[in-house]
Amino acid sequence: MVQPVLKKAVYEDLLRIPDHMVGQIINGDLIALPRPSPRHAQATSALGFEIGPPYRFGRGGPGGWIILDEPEIRLGEDILVPDMAGWRRERLPSPPAENWISLAPDWVCEVLSPGTERIDRIRKMPIYAAFKVPHLWLVNPREKTLEVFKYSAGGWLLLAAHGGDETVRAEPFAEIEIDLGLLWWE
Numbered sequence: 001m002v003q004p005v006l007k008k009a010v011y012e013d014l015l016r017i018p019d020h021m022v023g024q025i026i027n028g029d030l031i032a033l034p035r036p037s038p039r040h041a042q043a044t045s046a047l048g049f050e051i052g053p054p055y056r057f058g059r060g061g062p063g064g065w066i067i068l069d070e071p072e073i074r075l076g077e078d079i080l081v082p083d084m085a086g087w088r089r090e091r092l093p094s095p096p097a098e099n100w101i102s103l104a105p106d107w108v109c110e111v112l113s114p115g116t117e118r119i120d121r122i123r124k125m126p127i128y129a130a131f132k133v134p135h136l137w138l139v140n141p142r143e144k145t146l147e148v149f150k151y152s153a154g155g156w157l158l159l160a161a162h163g164g165d166e167t168v169r170a171e172p173f174a175e176i177e178i179d180l181g182l183l184w185w186e
Contacts (some may be wrong), residue, residue: 011100014079022070025079026123033115036083043111043141043183044069044083050178055086061176064089065106072100075131080124083139084109086172104131107172112140129155135172144184146170 009030017023021032036044048069054061067086072079085105092103108128110120120138128136129151136156138147145163148170149156162168165181 008077011079022081023079024081025077026119026127028077031119033119036111037113039141039185040083040111040113042185043139044109046183047109047139047178048084050182051086051173051176054176055173061173066092073105074098074100074102075104075127078127080127082108082124083111104128104133106133107135107137108133109137109139112138113142125156137170139183141184144180146180146183 006028008028009025011025013030014023014025017030017032020035022035024031024033048067052067053059055063055065056067057063065086066089067084069084070081071085072081073085079100082105086107087101087103088106091106092101096102110116110124112120117140125136132151134151136149136151138149139145140147143163145161146168147158148160148162150159150171151157159171160168162170162180165179167177167179169175169177
């Protein structure tokens with residue numbers, strides 16, 4: 001039996017995805033998923049409220065970061081859309097001309113859901129590691145957990161796992177305390 005030749009997805013394929021979906025190209029595959037659930041959006045929004053003022057704007061913290069929700073990041077041939085990503089301002093002083101950012105972030109946060117956890121852990125984490133993203137967080141609103149990873153030669157090192165209503169300090173934002181209870185809908 002002859003196997004069909006699969007065409008690698010290209011950026012133009014993302015433009016054909018309906019507006020109510022999030023599109024990514026991972027290892028040549030076009031991945032289209034529905035917009036995040038309210039529980040997922042709550043975790044992302046609350047985390048942005050926690051780290052945005054001190055790190056993006058310097059209110060109550062050191063400033064010096066660009067923190068974005070759902071940016072398109074081009075890493076090689078892959079176009080990834082993490083839930084949140086951050087760059088130290090000196091590395092990304094102005095927005096790129098393209099719709100995507102071709103500079104690997106300094107921090108990535110993926111909010112896990114039943115439909116995305118496998119993709120985030122198995123397909124995206126190795127790409128982030130290949131491009132030496134220094135920090136990666138996995139937030140699971142259903143389990144109420146935060147896993148904090150740091151890139152180390154050869155892969156990811158789990159620095160800490162937190163859960164519930166803990167108040168934590170987590171790299172690369174260890175100058176502030178984050179109340180995890182604010183991330184959960186309940």
